[in-house]
Amino acid sequence: MVKFNRIISLLILFFVVSACSFFGGNQKTPGGYVRHCVRMLDREALYADSPEWVETRQAILAEAKTLTTMDLAHDAVSRAAKIAGGKHSALVPPVTDTTAYPEVAPEVWLQKEDILHIVLPAHTGVKVPDSLYIHSVLDFLQEHLDARGVVLDLRGNTGGNMGPMISAVSPLLPNGVILRFKSRKRTTPIFLESILMGAGLSSDSIEKLPALTPVAILTDGHTGSSGEATLLCFRGLDNVRTFGMPTAGYASANVTKFLSDGYLLVITTSCDVARTGEVFCADPIEPDVRTDTPLEDAAAWVRSMIQKETD
Numbered sequence: 001m002v003k004f005n006r007i008i009s010l011l012i013l014f015f016v017v018s019a020c021s022f023f024g025g026n027q028k029t030p031g032g033y034v035r036h037c038v039r040m041l042d043r044e045a046l047y048a049d050s051p052e053w054v055e056t057r058q059a060i061l062a063e064a065k066t067l068t069t070m071d072l073a074h075d076a077v078s079r080a081a082k083i084a085g086g087k088h089s090a091l092v093p094p095v096t097d098t099t100a101y102p103e104v105a106p107e108v109w110l111q112k113e114d115i116l117h118i119v120l121p122a123h124t125g126v127k128v129p130d131s132l133y134i135h136s137v138l139d140f141l142q143e144h145l146d147a148r149g150v151v152l153d154l155r156g157n158t159g160g161n162m163g164p165m166i167s168a169v170s171p172l173l174p175n176g177v178i179l180r181f182k183s184r185k186r187t188t189p190i191f192l193e194s195i196l197m198g199a200g201l202s203s204d205s206i207e208k209l210p211a212l213t214p215v216a217i218l219t220d221g222h223t224g225s226s227g228e229a230t231l232l233c234f235r236g237l238d239n240v241r242t243f244g245m246p247t248a249g250y251a252s253a254n255v256t257k258f259l260s261d262g263y264l265l266v267i268t269t270s271c272d273v274a275r276t277g278e279v280f281c282a283d284p285i286e287p288d289v290r291t292d293t294p295l296e297d298a299a300a301w302v303r304s305m306i307q308k309e310t311d
Contacts, residue, residue, distance in 0.1 A: 027260040030067035034060060037077045037091075037265055040257050045084035046268045046281075049184055056083040070261065077265065085268035086282055088225065088250045094262035103127040103160075106168060108140040114148040115302055116141070120168065122227065124160040134199055137168035138206070145171070145209055148309075149302035151295070152234075153218045155244060159225025166192070166230055167199040171208050172215055178233040180273035181253045187273065192233075214305035216298035217242045219287050224248030228285055229272055236276040241301055244294035246284035 026032030038060060042048050060080045067073050074091060081089040105128050107119040118140075123133050141147075150172060157165075166178070170192060179190040193203045217234060219242060228251040234240045251272040257265040271281035291297045 030070055030073035031064040033070065033073045033259070033261075034064035034067065034076050034080075037257075037259070038064075038080060040265060041080060041084040041267060044255060044267050044269050045081075045089065046086055046184060046252070046270060048084045053084045056080060074263065081265065081267065085254075085266075086252065088252045088254060088266075088268040088282070090266050092264040092266055094264075105132055106137045108137055110144060110147070111151075111299075113303060113306065114144075114146070115299065115306075116144055116147045116150045117153070118150065118169065119153045120157055120165055120227075120230065122156070122158045122160045123164055125164070130161070130164045130199065133164045134168045134201075138170065138201075141169070141171040141209065142207060145207055147209060147213065148306045149213060150209070150215045151218065151298050151302060152215060153295075154223045154227050154231055155218050155220040155294070156222045157224070157227030157230070158222055158248070159227050159250065162226035162229045163195055163198050165226055166195045166233055167201060169230070170196060170201075170203075170206055172213075173233055174208075174211070174237075175203055177275065179229060179275070181270035182273050182279060183270035188270070212239050212309070214302045215240045216302050218294045218298055219244040219247050219285070220294075221245055221248055221284075223285075224250040225252075228280065229253075231285065232272050232274045232280060235274040235278070239305075241289065241298075242287040243289045243291055243298040243301070244287050245290060245292075246286050249282050249284040251280035251285060252282070 027036050038057060047053055060076055063076055067076065078091045081091055103124060103126060104121050106121060109117050111117050118137055152169065173192055175192050177189045178192045181188045181190065196203050215234065217231060217240060219231060223231065224247060228247050231247065232251065252268045253270045254266050254268050257267065259265060271279050273279050289297055
């Protein structure tokens with residue numbers, strides 16, 4: 001899990017990026033830096049109304065008066081972020097070496113019996129452009145609308161930007177509300193049409209696979225954040241079944257605040273809500289079938305559904 005947390009910090013997992021002025025508040029002193037970050041956590045963090053944060057906030061602000069270095073300020077803000085925002089929140093150092101991003105393009109191919117196999121990896125857009133990520137899958141799906149089944153592999157998808165992920169597999173999803181974000185004050189519906197619009201696409205131009213096409217989704221302990229959000233877009237659909245191991249438990253949405261020293265304050269603002277009404281946040285998402293052989297079991301289920309339709 002330590003390795004996974006490092007990957008989260010590296011990828012700067014977020015659903016929405018919100019820029020904060022580099023000169024907002026006094027960030028030039030360690031104490032001012034901490035107070036500035038505390039104010040942002042107060043406004044937006046998911047657990048900022050919890051008794052634990054109220055107590056921690058007082059202690060952090062008292063500590064801020066005595067801080068003498070920015071390293072100490074960074075430590076205080078890191079601790080505050082975890083209490084106010086939960087485990088998905090973090091203070092992220094500036095990334096100077098983008099070669100460290102473990103980012104690859106999706107993989108797609110047609111298996112025997114007209115079953116499509118899609119590997120959807122983590123994505124930030126640093127190495128793989130959004131358009132390449134989206135269209136390597138979307139175009140393939142549009143060319144194989146007569147496919148009889150789909151295996152969607154989300155194993156190892158630690159997150160990033162959910163927009164390209166969902167856009168890529170949009171032919172497998174019905175239009176309308178696919179997910180909701182539940183913050184302290186409100187629940188916000190996320191429409192597939194809005195996701196596509198954000199990617200420069202129109203839902204009217206995308207053809208869907210038949211609604212009953214069986215879709216098997218593979219997950220593991222590294223499926224997290226946007227990977228989990230993509231998974232939850234399919235939750236509750238009659239033609240979908242999940243296989244593998246429980247996910248990482250980062251099914252929440254963040255905003256990212258840019259600080260004057262180049263650090264990023266990633267603040268968790270809401271939990272994910274599936275179309276079923278289930279709320280997910282810091283707990284792993286259980287697959288329908290827990291198995292050490294998810295690919296084999298998923299393919300067998302897809303074939304059985306195809307056979308059932310034939311009979």
